[in-house]
Amino acid sequence: MPNPSRYAPTASRVLGVAAAGVLVVSVLSIVPALERAQHAQSVPATTTIALALPPAPVNATAPTEDWRTVQVRSGQTLGSLFADLGLPASAMHRVLQVPEVGQLAARLRIGSELAFDIAPDGSLRGLRFDTDETRRIELAVTEAGIERQIIERPLETRTVVASGEIRSSLFADGARAGLSAPVMNSMVQALQFDIDFAQDLRAGDHFQLVYEELWREGERLRDGGVVAVRFTNQGRTFTALRFERNGNREFFDLDGRPLRKNFLRTPIEFARVTSGFGSRRHPVLNRIRMHRGVDYAAPIGTPIFAAGDGRVTFAGWQSGFGRTVILDHGNGITTLYAHMSRLGAYRVGQRVRQGTTIGYVGMSGLATGPHLHYEFRVRGVHKDPLRVTLPKPEPLKGPLLAEFRRATAPALAQLERIGDVQLAER
Ligand SMILES: [Zn+2]
Structure with a gap:
């Protein structure tokens, strides 16, 4: 476990990188808000289907919709949500015929949102909820029956670059500089067989990072994993490039050699x-x-x-x-x-x-x-398990190595570009 109070990447410099193939360029900035603002500017405006803001009625004859969004609180059930809105239990039993509503009722999560379209006479006209991150269900309830619409909301992956310099503690100040914990963890995981992040970090160590962000409908959802990282630790530079082999994502060095060693140095957590x-x-x-x-x-x-x-x-x-x-x-x-x-x-x-x-x-x-x-x-x-030298894992060969070179070239080019700008500014 890295000591949070010792070494930190601080926002060393702001980079003006405008790399081809980079959708969003982000840099560790002293002011995280500025970084987020840059994100916002570079993102094309798209429509977000928010639960609270339904699309306008498609034709003039359609009755005016009156959607009310409720957020599930602790102890609430689907039944109590219906009761709170003055909806009869019979309305709930009708929509419960839809399998997704049954699943929703069985595991209603605190904080999740449901939107109800309620007619002036107090009857239920519609129900809208998300089954997961990429799928929304919308029900239109009429006398004749229930119409179910599935709205797919695909996730989009964008590549982001960042760089930083270690001044005190990797995690504490990395977070302050704008890198999320999942990204920091992903970086540590990629290099854990070469760098002991708990003991080896020194002030002046520096890194360049290419990682993913997940977006949906023009909205940034969260960070994904590290695609490529170059970390200079006590003068030694390690590069990790992500590549998928046999359906598994692994990290490799520049020569296509797996970074994952055959044995963990430490077979226990927080040891x-x-x-x-x-x-x-x-x-x-x-x-x-x-x-x-x-x-x-x-x-x-x-x-x-x-x-x-x-x-x-x-x-x-x-x-x-x-x-x-x-x-x-x-x-x-x-x-x-x-x-x-x-x-x-x-x-x-x-x-x-x-x-x-x-x-x-x-x-x-x-x-x-x-x-x-x-x-x-x-x-x-x-x-001695701490000293025994073990054979290095076999590097990728032949067509797989060629595929690795092709697949990792863009991320590698992004790393090189960040490095070039940093050198120019020294
Ligand atoms: Zn013992």
Whole structure:
């Protein structure tokens, strides 16, 4: 977990980048409001179908609509919403015949909006609501029956660029400068195998970033993920380019080598190494013996991750180790996770992917406090998991590499352009 008070990207400079293929150019600005204002200017005006503002009646003979928008509050049901508007229960039972209304009633979310078209005589003429981010249902209720209209509201992805310099803390000041937490997390995820964002950042580190924004009907909904990032950490520059392989989005370096390593350096969340590899006095047995793994102190219940893809070869109790899981990763490599409070949902023989939760931190077996005891063995020989050097994953080859180059060229060009402007301004 990065220390929020130490290093921060501050808005180093405002860039006048007008790159081809960039729909919206945004820069980390000292005044986030200015950045948002720039967004607004560069967006063509489009009509938004807001629940509260229905489109005008299509013909003169259509009765005037009277839509009322209500926001669901805690404890409300579809029945109480109808009652509050003076609508009879029979009206609700009629619209409940529409499957989407049934689904809506079954899981009515606090804060979601429904719009009711109510006739002067108090009867229900229409109902409008969103089933999800991209789909809106509109019902026209008449004597004859209920007409259902589905309005598709497709999401649009736009590419945005940003850059910044680390002055104190990545997350705290990144947020202040206008980068959302999801974008920061996406950047950390892309580079987590090369940079330890909790310990490695220094003032003067800097980055360029290409990420996505999701828009709908001319309205910015939220940020998407990072497409490309270049991060200079203590003088070393790392580049991560997103590319989809076999339906999975992964990050690769400039040569098309996956950034994801075969093993996580730290198979636990929010960990703190309390006992390193090597000789020490055993805290319970109180005598010197080789400590064959790494201990990570963490609260009971903290998820423990599979360090790499593998197969479960043991999941149960071992004397001294308590609740233990052992994974076989092939090539003679096994990992062991001990003192769990609870085992994960995986049984012996099952395959697990890297990062899967295989258990939870505890103090079962011989342990003085809650911690994960983690071992890494190569052909039965214990290795220091923090130091062991592992073969790099294979780079993309042949047609896949060509496809990677083609697919990532635009984002790479965007990164280069931000970098050029920064250099020119130095
Ligand atoms: Zn240990």
